[in-house]
Amino acid sequence: MAHQTIHRHTRLSIFMHWFNAVCWFFLLLTGLGLIRNDALQVFPAWPLWMRSVFGSPETLLLSHETVGIIWAGGFLIYGILLFRQEVIPFIREILTVEIPRDSLWLITKGIQMTLGYPALEKIAEKFGFDSRIPDQGFYNVGQKLFAIPSILGGVVIALTGFIMILSQYGTVAAELVQWSIVIHFITVGLVFAGLLIHIFMAAIAKGEQPALISMFTGTVPEDYAHHHHKLWLDEIRASDAAETSPAQGNG
């Protein structure tokens, strides 16, 4: 039973996730190289280094824009072609939140991850709440809290980037371009802050390795699904039971 695997991600959604991750890191590194204001530069030598790697500032900018268009274009095509099969179920899943249960999940999971189970029990007893971490669905509420802004942020980054590209052809009002630059920069910073937590939670945190492996294999062990996403596993079991019971009745 514990060794049984459960299907979690389609091949295409895995491909889109890693396509997104590779594009993001490329855009982040080249984008940092495009910042000319030293006051905003975390590593002052970075722009010079990036320009020398790409040969010239023009090639660096062109590479950033080209990958940005491939990234946004890839998601636009994916979104249009798989709107019903993948986009709608994903959006519905990340927008489904049950506030009392999910707030308690954030509190209990936060304490358990930072201070451990014994501290969680003591704190819960002191403040009078249940120390059991509430069950979660396909995504836990922490994942949803990253997924929603990262998608909205992605749309904002793509639109402001597009405005900046158009501005090179002199067709956009200067004020709109200036706002786009500021919004582009701030949105990348905000999504990046969430991304650090996402990478820690998905790839480094103890007990999360099956989720990382599932981003290559598409499946998770049943015991992992039971422990981390019980409501989702219950749904799968219920639909399997519904599928098999009419057949049994006929047989």
Ligand code: HEM
């Ligand atoms: C090294 C980089 C990354 C790693 C190791 C990583 C890892 C993962 C893993 C393991 C999952 C599956 C979680 C599950 O099945 O429960 C996931 C899902 C997801 N990833 Fe990433 N990811 C990376 C980069 C990114 C980037 C750059 C973005 C977007 C800016 C992103 C956005 C998402 C979203 C929206 C999901 C679905 C919801 C969620 O699990 O938060 N990931 N990622």
